Amino acid sequence: MKNISLNIDKVAGFVSKETIAAYEPQVKACMETLENGTGKGNDFLGWLHLPSSITAEHLADLKATAQVLRDNCEVVVVAGIGGSYLGARAVIEALSNSFQWLKAKQDGPVIVFAGHNIGEDYLFELTEYLKDKKFGVINISKSGTTTETALAFRLLKKQCEDQLGKEMAKKVIVAVTDAKKGAARVTADKEGYQTFIIPDNVGGRFSVLTPVGLLPIAVAGFDIEKLVEGARTMETICGPTTPFAENPAAVYAATRNELYKDGKKIEILVNFNPKLHYMNEWWKQLYGESEGKDGKGIYPSAVDFSTDLHSMGQWIQEGERTIFETVISIENPEHTLQVPSDSENLDGLNFLAGKRVDEVNKMAELGTQLAHVDGGVPNMRLIVPELNEYYLGEIIYFFEKACGISGYLLEVNPFNQPGVEAYKKNMFALLNKPGYEEESKAIQARL
Numbered sequence: 001m002k003n004i005s006l007n008i009d010k011v012a013g014f015v016s017k018e019t020i021a022a023y024e025p026q027v028k029a030c031m032e033t034l035e036n037g038t039g040k041g042n043d044f045l046g047w048l049h050l051p052s053s054i055t056a057e058h059l060a061d062l063k064a065t066a067q068v069l070r071d072n073c074e075v076v077v078v079a080g081i082g083g084s085y086l087g088a089r090a091v092i093e094a095l096s097n098s099f100q101w102l103k104a105k106q107d108g109p110v111i112v113f114a115g116h117n118i119g120e121d122y123l124f125e126l127t128e129y130l131k132d133k134k135f136g137v138i139n140i141s142k143s144g145t146t147t148e149t150a151l152a153f154r155l156l157k158k159q160c161e162d163q164l165g166k167e168m169a170k171k172v173i174v175a176v177t178d179a180k181k182g183a184a185r186v187t188a189d190k191e192g193y194q195t196f197i198i199p200d201n202v203g204g205r206f207s208v209l210t211p212v213g214l215l216p217i218a219v220a221g222f223d224i225e226k227l228v229e230g231a232r233t234m235e236t237i238c239g240p241t242t243p244f245a246e247n248p249a250a251v252y253a254a255t256r257n258e259l260y261k262d263g264k265k266i267e268i269l270v271n272f273n274p275k276l277h278y279m280n281e282w283w284k285q286l287y288g289e290s291e292g293k294d295g296k297g298i299y300p301s302a303v304d305f306s307t308d309l310h311s312m313g314q315w316i317q318e319g320e321r322t323i324f325e326t327v328i329s330i331e332n333p334e335h336t337l338q339v340p341s342d343s344e345n346l347d348g349l350n351f352l353a354g355k356r357v358d359e360v361n362k363m364a365e366l367g368t369q370l371a372h373v374d375g376g377v378p379n380m381r382l383i384v385p386e387l388n389e390y391y392l393g394e395i396i397y398f399f400e401k402a403c404g405i406s407g408y409l410l411e412v413n414p415f416n417q418p419g420v421e422a423y424k425k426n427m428f429a430l431l432n433k434p435g436y437e438e439e440s441k442a443i444q445a446r447l
């Protein structure tokens, strides 16, 4: 069976292969630090051997709960933000039919997301939509206290109980949270909800292979066994015994750090398949929160091509030369669609007649790569045989492992995110949250 692979040939004109290869001892040291748990943030390494430690019983439990939601709900709202949201959405959107929600007949509950914004209109419209629906909720929060998620859940819990009654609501509300702490745990225990635990040593952005991601993905009808199997394969391939040049996580971490040193401060994750949009978003959190600290870190940005070639393409081709690209390239689409011939050829597209749409897409991809490299943008490609559960599992673990190595190469703690608290503190002070009296006074004085 093929695996995902990393091609760095189009980086060679910017940093030499020898320079990358010279990272081997440093990368090896970082990998040992991860394995031995001796580096910064070492209480958050639960993701490192997570795929190989997931049991068949655990997956069966998740699938059983997912089935209850599938049997009883027309809609399931997944409430969460950041790491408690993006992984599930990334996988579900990558695997779903692009027009699923427009289909009259659904083969499982429609999955919608909440708790990742405080838009009043968004929440109003969601509650309106749910008014005549049998809906369930998966409330996901590691801390159990995140305001955005807690606020959405308060609305959803009330609506669910009002519409279904307390007893039925209990059956279709599931909490994924800490084993002991946090308001989500208190509520779940008091109300008697089914719960799944987020292990203490797995940080939010590394948690997609815990119930945080696995439960919603199973509810959406996708194969979580295959997802975990793919991740397991990458756990081996990216493991400490694989030689540097054959370890894609090691090579990716080394290459991006060398490019960064060379003044390439921004990495753009690129796809040529709109289903990967939320994979971009998941990746942005993974790398942004892990590396952006101590005044350092590559800025993770992302684009969907061709869409953004017609908006950001100009900047990428000719703007400030501080960027490099990592392209996720899907080798084989799931479906076949040929360009039809047209006797009048008014649009002049008969030169494409009989070709698959993917052939056109692949030439757009190749043409873009060559143009961007010519324009001074180093380019890596992550080649993915197909877009399915197995390869998404590989992609997830590959990026996680590379992120751990990369963060240590950069000499930051890749597993904390202290900077995220600054806005929360101000928001609580502005809202006069109990316990923030001093901060409230201080912030009012600044306005």
Ligand SMILES: O=P(O)(O)OC[C@H]1O[C@H](O)[C@H](O)[C@@H](O)[C@@H]1O
Pocket: 081, 082, 083, 084, 140, 141, 142, 143, 144, 145, 146, 149, 204, 205, 289, 417, 420
């Ligand atoms: O799962 P939660 O505790 O609700 O946290 C959700 C998210 O919000 C936080 O502020 C962090 O920046 C993220 O790393 C985290 O994934």
